Structures are given as C-alpha cells and as structure tokens.
Amino acid sequence: MNVLPGMTPELAGEFMQRLNAGEMLRRITSGDKRCGPALVTPQRFRKHCELHPEWADEARRLAKANEQAAARVRVTVTWRLAIQRxxxxxxxxxxxxxxxxxTTDSTFYEQHLGYLVRRCKDCMKTRRQLLMPSAEQVRSSISVLHEGGTLSSGLTSQMQQTMSNFMRATITA
Incomplete structure (x- = not known):
C-alpha cells in the first residue's frame, strides 16, 4: 500500500500563502493553464489535512471564503454591468x-438609441470624406444622366448612396 506523505513546511507555507492571496483550492491542487502546474495533488493535500487538523481547518476556511468571493464576482459581473463599465x-x-x-471644440453630442453619445468632429469629417465619390465617379454619373438614364440605372447601391451624399453636400453649400 502506497502512503502519501504530507507536505513539507515550506510547501505548506506556500499553499497557505496562495490561499491568503485569494486563490481557489482547485487551482492550487489541480493546476490550470492560467496559473501554471498544481502545487500539490489533491490526495497529498488531503493526507496533509489528516496529519495536521488545525492547519486543515484554516486552509478549508480560507478555501471556502475564496470560493464564496469568486461566486459573488461571477454573479455581479453581468452583461449590463460590462456595458456600463x-x-x-x-x-x-x-x-x-x-x-x-x-476638446470642447472637437467634440459634439448626439442622441443615439435614447442615449447621449459623444462624437469626434475630426472622425466625422474623415468619414464624410470617405463617403464622397471621386471626380471620375461624378463624371460617369453625370454622363449617364445626360444620356437619359437615371442614377439608379448605372450605379451600385453603394455608389448611389455616395452620389446622394455628394448632391446633398453640393446643393446645400
């Protein structure tokens, strides 16, 4: 019969230190990709608890408190809270x-889905420029109109939108 010895005093001290730091018992005894290999096996932990009952009481108390704290965190971090953060x-x-x-000069606010959203004027200016058609696209659209066609006849839907943006910008200017 193979009897597992308990932990060395140094190992027991490190075990207790990790429990005091808030680490959960299963991570210390089972290992995890995020926290590295296990410090001791679960069987060795149980054997050490049998050999040192006062140490075991403290270790189990800390492990239970860490598990409850982790459960509270899991419950309070909800999707809505994450969005709010x-x-x-x-x-x-x-x-x-x-x-x-x-700055106050480069920022404006607008309503979006019932919320007041802060927007950057520089970003909006850049976006507007990207949505404008090139000179060649304008020329081809005008030539289609001169030939009796419509804007929708020779353009893709995206191009129709850019031409609408162009007309809106030039007519109101």
Missing part, C-alpha cells in the same frame, strides 16, 4: 477611438 471608460476617455484629442 465600457461606456464609463469611453465617456471619460481623453482621446477618441482613432486617437484624436477630445
């Missing part, structure tokens, strides 16, 4: 997602 981070960011510095 993300929104808070964006709301207080000093730069937009494209790296432009946020």
């Amino acid at each position: 993300s929104a808070d981070n964006r709301r207080t960011a000093e730069r937009c997602k494209n790296g432009h510095i946020r």
Whole structure:
C-alpha cells in the first residue's frame, strides 16, 4: 500500500500563502493553464489535512471564503454591468477611438438609441470624406444622366448612396 506523505513546511507555507492571496483550492491542487502546474495533488493535500487538523481547518476556511468571493464576482459581473463599465471608460476617455484629442471644440453630442453619445468632429469629417465619390465617379454619373438614364440605372447601391451624399453636400453649400 502506497502512503502519501504530507507536505513539507515550506510547501505548506506556500499553499497557505496562495490561499491568503485569494486563490481557489482547485487551482492550487489541480493546476490550470492560467496559473501554471498544481502545487500539490489533491490526495497529498488531503493526507496533509489528516496529519495536521488545525492547519486543515484554516486552509478549508480560507478555501471556502475564496470560493464564496469568486461566486459573488461571477454573479455581479453581468452583461449590463460590462456595458456600463465600457461606456464609463469611453465617456471619460481623453482621446477618441482613432486617437484624436477630445476638446470642447472637437467634440459634439448626439442622441443615439435614447442615449447621449459623444462624437469626434475630426472622425466625422474623415468619414464624410470617405463617403464622397471621386471626380471620375461624378463624371460617369453625370454622363449617364445626360444620356437619359437615371442614377439608379448605372450605379451600385453603394455608389448611389455616395452620389446622394455628394448632391446633398453640393446643393446645400
């Protein structure tokens, strides 16, 4: 019969230190990709608990507290809370997602799905320029109109949208 010895005092000290740090018992005894190999096997832990009951009481108390704390975290981090944290981070960011510095002059607010959203004027300007057709595209569209066609006859739906943007920008200007 193979009897497993308990842990060495150094190993027991490291075990208790990891429990005090908030690590869960199964990670210490079973190992995990994120935290590395197991410190001791579950059988060796149980044997050490049999040999040292006072140490076992403290270790089990800490393990139970760590498990309860982890369960609370799992319950409180919900999808809605994650969205709220993300929104808070964006709301207080000093730069937009494209790296432009946020100032009162370069920022405006608009309603989006019932929320007030902060927008970057530089990003909107760049986006508007990307949505405008090139000079060649405008020429080809005008030639189709001169030949009696319609905008929708010779253009793709995306091109129709860019031409609408062009006409809206030039007619209102």
